[in-house]
Amino acid sequence: MAESMKGLHRSHRCTEVTKAMTGEKVTVMGWVQKSRNKGSIIFVDLRDRSGLLQIIFEEGDISHEDFAKAEKLRSEFVIAVEGKVELRSGGVNENIVTGEIEVIAESLRILSEADTPPFPIEENSKTKEDLRLKYRYLDLRRPDLQNNLIMRSKVATLTRQFLSEEGFLEIETPMLTKSTPEGARDYLVPSRVHPGNFYALPQSPQIFKQLLMCSGYDRYFQIVKCFRDEDLRADRQPEFTQIDMELSFVDVDDVIGVNERLLSRMFKETIGVEVPLPIQRMTYKEAMERFGSDKPDIRFGMELKDVSDTVRTSGFSVFTDAIKNGGSVRGINAEGQAEMPRKKIDALVQFAKDFGAKGLAYLSINTDGTYKSSFAKFMTEEELKALTEKMQAKPGDLLFFAADEDDIVFDVLGNLRLELARGLDLLKKDEYKFLWVTEFPLLEYSKEEGRYTAKHHPFTMPMEEDLELLNTHPEKVRAKAYDIVLNGTEIGGGSVRIYQNNVQEKMFEVLGFTKEEAYDRFGFLLNAFKYGVPPHAGLAYGLDRLIMLMAQEDSIRDVIAFPKVKDASCLMTEAPNVVDEKQLQELGIGITENK
Missing domain, CATH: 2.40.50.140 (Nucleic acid-binding proteins)
Incomplete structure (x- = not known):
């Protein structure tokens, strides 16, 4: 008793x-x-x-x-x-x-007193995750999970202290807002007092924080819940937490500067890691060409090399046809892996196909200087020698090549590079490599919608020197956007915002919005801009991802108190669930079965 x-x-x-x-x-x-x-x-x-x-x-x-x-x-x-x-x-x-x-x-x-728990309360539990999440209140007693949540609390407290010292004001923005179809799917909330109308839960506080800059608050931040109805994976949840900020009278370097100081203090005071400043910067173009990714993991090398000019006139039609069709041939060097078994190579070829490759060419350089290859018979000795020199390869190395459209080549080799690193144990969780990726494309073309869409959001400022290209080559316009990347994971992103009416109107025009459509979706922001708007910029971190990396975990579920699983359900509370018919009637909602 x-x-x-x-x-x-x-x-x-x-x-x-x-x-x-x-x-x-x-x-x-x-x-x-x-x-x-x-x-x-x-x-x-x-x-x-x-x-x-x-x-x-x-x-x-x-x-x-x-x-x-x-x-x-x-x-x-x-x-x-x-x-x-x-x-x-x-x-x-x-x-x-x-x-x-x-x-x-x-x-x-x-x-x-306590009943016998359904699984042992111990660190590094081997119990299946579904069972642990069903009894999450017990799982949370495990010291490793408790340490993760204690770290999360420390990071949040330190962030508030630091940003306050830097002149930021913590201001809350609404959870019930208007749906704006740009971006991921919204979670919708029906209104009882406005039948047939819906609120949307915020995907981010973007518009409200820009309005706060219009209102003269100068520097805002918020540690805020956001919601996106999208497919889940290890580093995604339907509800997640952002460290959100916006600053007035600033440009790219100002935003990067304050965030480098924040990251330096955060890592030093919570996990004792020194972050060397300034953090390395790399343009989007350079990141794609060197690493095949806009969030490159720079803890290891194995960089992509463009060998198109070297193989342009070779006898291997897979290479030459790709180049003739406007694509490229690029390779990576898995140093010292020439003895990799054929079974493993075949598995990597299949892995590459999962990312759109028609195939994957390989070339092993034996220690005696001879070759073992899927394509060597189509090339002369001189062509093979020129290719290995271009790849800076030596006896004992294993080379992989992809030939296709640039986008496919980057995706294939960028992911193959990471797969090789995982297999070779090159990804050390206690090593922290930060990188700013800058100058993203402003727009990307959606074949599905038949128009350009904003790569970041419709309020992102183009690079000043690219403004004229909006009229002629919108696909070439670079954005004043920047992502902060840690160990191959994007932990935050932001941009300088458009604050001139003529630029904003041009942006909406390129996105295919009429003036009426633009005002219908974003009228309250565009009207606010008529009354004096300062130059402003911002950034938001994914707090869950950040803590996941700091805690050296593989999933953000291990740093969130009560996470959802892959189908966006909660195994503990059994949400989402049915509601009373009376509640549906009050909202004027009927359930229709999809057949």
Whole structure:
């Protein structure tokens, strides 16, 4: 039976009890991690969010009644213990912070009994994730998950402190807003008082933070929930958290500067990692050509090399046809991998096909200088020698080549590069390599919609020197946009915003909006711009992704208290779920079965 806490006050968390307190009396409370009954003495590992502390229950030090209660203790019982801190009578436990001490219990109260959990509460759990998420409240007791959420809290607190010192104001923006069809699918919320009308949950506070700049608040930030109804993966959730900011009277360097200082302080004070400043910058064009990705992982080399000119006149038609059709031939060098088994190479060829490749050409350079290849018979010795020299290859290396449209070549080799790095164990989680990627294309053409769409959003400023291209070659216009990338993951992105009416109108024109359509979607922002708008720019981090990398986890589900699974459902609460017919009637909503 659960006992009252009346008269008891916790004096310390478990790991706040130290060797310096030897001889002092303490009151600690928490969950029983493990209990070992040795007859006249009982050892209990007590756990709270700070860690473990060993408690000793021994006849003579504690009442007969309390010793009898200690004999009943099982895992996950919640207890309160009063006792004296002593040096360990046995050997020191090097694996825990409190390994030199123990508490000799003088009284015990069982505050709550517990059923046997459906899985062990332990670090690095091997229990299937679906079961752990069903009982997430138990899963969250695991020390590794608790450490992740403690780190998340520290990052949020530090971010607020830093941005406040930098002159930012924390301002909340609405959760119920208007749907704007640009971008990902919105989550819609029906309105009871406006039948047939819907709010949308925000994909980001973008328009509101720009309005705050129009309102003169100068520097805004918010740690804010955002919502996107899109397909999930390891680093996506239907609801996620952004560190969102906007600044007035700034350009690209100003935004990058304040964020480099934020990242430097964040990593130093939370995980003890020095971030060398300034962070390396790379244009989108350079990133694609060197790494086949706009979020390159620069922890390792294996860069792409364009060999189109070298093979343009070769006898291998796969290469020459790709070049004639306006594409390119590019390769990567897996150094020292010439002895890779054919089975592994075939698996990599199939991997490349999954990203749109028709095939993948390879060339092994044996230690004696001879070749083993899928295409060597179509090329002369001189052509092969020129190709290996262009790839800076040496005996023992293995080369892979893709030949197709540039977009496909980049996608294939960019992903193949990462797959090889995973197989060769080149991706060290305790190594942190930051990169700014700048000068993104302003627009991308949507074949589905038959028009250009904004790569970032419709309010992104073009590079000044590219403004004239909006009339002639919109696909060549670069944006004053920038992403911050960490270890091949985009952790944040932003841009300088358009603030001149003529540029904004031209942007909407290129996007295929009439003036009426533009005002219908974004009229409140465009009207605000009529009354004096400062030059402004901003950036938003994906907090979940950032913490995932800092905590060296593989999934953002491990840094979110109550995450959804791949189909956007919650296994614990069984959301989404049906609602009462009465609620639907109040909203004027009928459910139609899709056949």
